[in-house]
Amino acid sequence: MSLTATDIRNLCLSALALGICALLPFGDNGYWLGLGVTIAMFTALATSWALFSGPTHYISLATAAFFGVGTYVTGLGIETLPFWALVILAGGIGAVLAALVGLATLRLSGVYFVIFTLGLAELVRQAITWVQNNSGQKGLYVLTDLDEAGIYWWLLGLTALVLLGGWMIGRSRLGFALRIIGDDETVAAHSGINTARAKVLLFMVPGAVAAMTGAILAPRYVYIEPSLAFAPILSFQVVIMALLGGASRLWGPLVGVIPFTFLLEAVSSNFPNQTTLVIGIAFLVIVYLLPKGFVGLLDAVLHRINKTGAV
Amino acid sequence: MNRRPFLKLVSAMTLAGALAATAASAETIRIGAVAPKTGPLAGGAAVTQWPSIYLWVDQINAAGGLTVDGEQMMIELIEYDDQTNPGETIKAVQRLATQDDAHFIIAPYGTGLNLAAAPLFDRYGYPQIAVSAITDQQADLAAKFPNMFFTLGTTTALAADVVSVLSDMRAAGQMGDNVAMVNVADAFGIELATAAKPLFEEAGFNIVYETSYPLGTQDLSPVIKGAAAAEPDAFVAWSYPPDTFGLTEQAMIEDLDVKAFYTAVATPFPGYGARFGAAAEGVLGAGGVNPDSDAFKEYAAAHEAVTGEKPDYWASATTYAALEILAQSIEAVGLDRAEVTAHLKESSFDTILGPISFDENNSNADFWTVGQWQGGVFRGVASRGRDGSVPVILKDGWE
Structure with missing residues (x-):
């Protein structure tokens, strides 16, 4: 592939921005770093989610399933393997699991896929619990020396990988194939694209990333319980953040994650007794007022400017 | 449309808020509390955790506050809902420690949420007198988080x-x-x-x-x-x-x-x-x-009078006892958190459950x-x- 001057400039700017983000722990080691961890976590999750769901329009609610698998990989392996190996292992397991799920379900479309992915978290949770229950208590405590700054850097590195990977996929034959599938799957099939293979391949990306995110965050939680590791709310948060930003651009989810994290923070600090209620209202407002997210809003604004300029 | 009344209201509220904030920071003890109000553990926390906290704050403030270095200080309670989500518990503890500048933070509810919060309590030096956190790993955890105390058993x-x-x-x-x-x-x-x-x-x-x-x-x-x-x-x-x-x-x-x-x-x-x-x-x-103990009877009666609910016959009283321990430590050594932690390790406390002290693993050895x-x-x-x-x-x- 060939890089234009704009590409190189964008890459350099992105690298610079990430470099600046990496300095956060030196500036503040407390509250803002904590928010930074949340933002980095959701950026990795929402961007990888949008890589698949953006072009294909398949709404996946499987994030919690892969995330939970990742936390358990760390929980079960922390005594025997180094942390970096666990993160890679979690990514591998997440990708394999996603491939299996993809093979089974991606021939389905629309609502069948949504329901299956929603059930997947519960399925995997029960499977892991069954194993734990039959083998005695294992993998419940994750005691490491990894602190908040370390977790933040891990997540930031993962986010960088996701963005780079997404950018490369967007330029590849696979990305092109997926855009065609998203526009019209029948046309894609008739053009000789193996639609099932393309979808399964891309579905492995959010699977692997969510599992790696879970593996990285396990030391932060210290104690791993199925009900906490597989909390379904995570899947919905990722979807709403990606939609708020806009799933049609690589950087779209990022502009959703940052305001949404601050919104959640403001809600939970100001409405301690109605947090869930206010978050629910925020969801509704976003869906009604910004159906295409900030990216859509920006496109509309640009479109209007161009039009008035032309006149 | 006349925007004036609205503006006036906003400025009045801002002013009042600012005044309240300064007044509050001058002479109150800010106590943070984070526990589920929603999510799977909300039902348990609504029986065991929150009512005892409200009762404790109510009783101390009704008595004119705690005596800190010869001065009476009222308690200001700052509470957050963690939605039974460890990520939210972490955020809330961080907010309490760095934004609300809480003097002390009451340990969260449940084993998982207590342990998720433990690294932060440790980093900011808050004593964490955990109640609803039953584990056999007390020795390991106390070695890793020296500010963490266990009250309810193994x-x-x-x-x-x-x-x-x-x-x-x-x-x-x-x-x-x-x-x-x-x-x-x-x-x-x-x-x-x-x-x-x-x-x-x-x-x-x-x-x-x-x-x-x-x-x-x-x-x-x-x-x-x-x-x-x-x-x-x-x-x-x-x-x-x-x-x-x-x-x-x-x-x-x-x-x-x-x-x-x-x-x-x-x-x-x-x-x-x-x-x-x-x-x-x-x-x-x-x-x-x-x-049948007089202390429990008195506690149960006050619990029902203040919160309208009966306490449970286990962790409610221990939750209250953990707060009594915190209050006694503050009155003994003041608002310095390191000194309070040291005091917790070496003293014996008179609570509604009877005397409580912590062993070398920060564990209370006497429990039901x-x-x-x-x-x-x-x-x-x-x-x-x-x-x-x-x-x-x-x-x-x-x-």
């Missing part, structure tokens, strides 16, 4: 004392060797079952029926039917709140004929006694208190382990070092 002690209660009944000729043991397939249920099984075998019991069920199982009749078919002398369930109620209900329906019936978490809730009435008589459960519904009250029948336990009675039917 997993193994809870399991072992059930075994010893049943052993005593067997020795007295009240029951035979056969035990049915079931557990909820979730973290704490698995921990308890794992601890209990070898103890039962060591004590010479036959586990004639053993099974588990997933968290949230609605239909528990197969569990009770399976147990009934094995004709056990005792039925032991390492259960969580919803299944504690569900199993009891099924046992009533099936008229499960056992000499001892044990369910774990939530058995000491006042709601349990209220729901099952006379059928609850003789049911064994995790925890206990001495409901098994209780039983007797005459409409859940009474402690086994403990580690607590006074006032009563003899166990036989479970005699479900009428």
Whole structure:
């Protein structure tokens, strides 16, 4: 592939921005770093989610399933393997699991896929619990020396990988194939694209990333319980953040994650007794007022400017 | 449209807020609290955690506050809902420590949420007097988080004392060797079952029926039917709140004929006694208190007067005792958190449960382990070092 001057400039700017983000722990080691961890976590999750769901329009609610698998990989392996190996292992397991799920379900479309992915978290949770229950208590405590700054850097590195990977996929034959599938799957099939293979391949990306995110965050939680590791709310948060930003651009989810994290923070600090209620209202407002997210809003604004300029 | 009144209102509110903030920071002790108000653990926290916190703040402020370095300081409570989500617990503790500048933070609710918060309590030097965090890892955790204290006991002690209660009944000729043991397939249920099984075998019991069920199982009749078919002398369930109620209900329906019936978490809730009435008589459960002690009676009366709810017969009183310990430490050494932690490690505290002190693993060695519904009250029948336990009675039917 060939890089234009704009590409190189964008890459350099992105690298610079990430470099600046990496300095956060030196500036503040407390509250803002904590928010930074949340933002980095959701950026990795929402961007990888949008890589698949953006072009294909398949709404996946499987994030919690892969995330939970990742936390358990760390929980079960922390005594025997180094942390970096666990993160890679979690990514591998997440990708394999996603491939299996993809093979089974991606021939389905629309609502069948949504329901299956929603059930997947519960399925995997029960499977892991069954194993734990039959083998005695294992993998419940994750005691490491990894602190908040370390977790933040891990997540930031993962986010960088996701963005780079997404950018490369967007330029590849696979990305092109997926855009065609998203526009019209029948046309894609008739053009000789193996639609099932393309979808399964891309579905492995959010699977692997969510599992790696879970593996990285396990030391932060210290104690791993199925009900906490597989909390379904995570899947919905990722979807709403990606939609708020806009799933049609690589950087779209990022502009959703940052305001949404601050919104959640403001809600939970100001409405301690109605947090869930206010978050629910925020969801509704976003869906009604910004159906295409900030990216859509920006496109509309640009479109209007161009039009008035032309006149 | 006239925007003036709105502007005036906003500026007035800002001003009032600013004044209140300065007034507050001058002479109050800011106490942070984070626990579930929504999510799976909200029900338990609404019985055990929040009412005791409100009662404690209410009582201290009604008495004019705490005496810190000769000065009376009122308590300002800052509370957050963590939605039973460890990520939210972490955010809330961070917010309390860095944005709200809390002097002290009350330990969260539940093992998972307490441990998620432990690294932050440790980093900011807050003493964490955990209550609803039962674990066998106290030594490891206290070594890693030297500010973390444990009050409610260990997993193994809870399991072992059930075994010893049943052993005593067997020795007295009240029951035979056969035990049915079931557990909820979730973290704490698995921990308890794992601890209990070898103890039962060591004590010479036959586990004639053993099974588990997933968290949230609605239909528990197969569990009770399976147990009934094995004709056990005792039925032991390492259960969580919803299944504690569900199993009891099924046992009533099936008229499960056992000499001892044990369910774990939530058995000491006042709601349990209220729901099952006379059928609850003789049911064994995790925890206990001495409901006849004057201190507990006084606490229960105040609890109901202030919050409108009855305390449970286990962790409620311990939650309140942990707050009493915090208040006594603050009055003894002031608002310096490191000094409070040091004071916690070396002193003995007079609480509604009796004296409490912490050992080299930051653990309170004296706690209730098994209780039983007797005459409409859940009474402690086994403990580690607590006074006032009563003899166990036989479970005699479900009428």
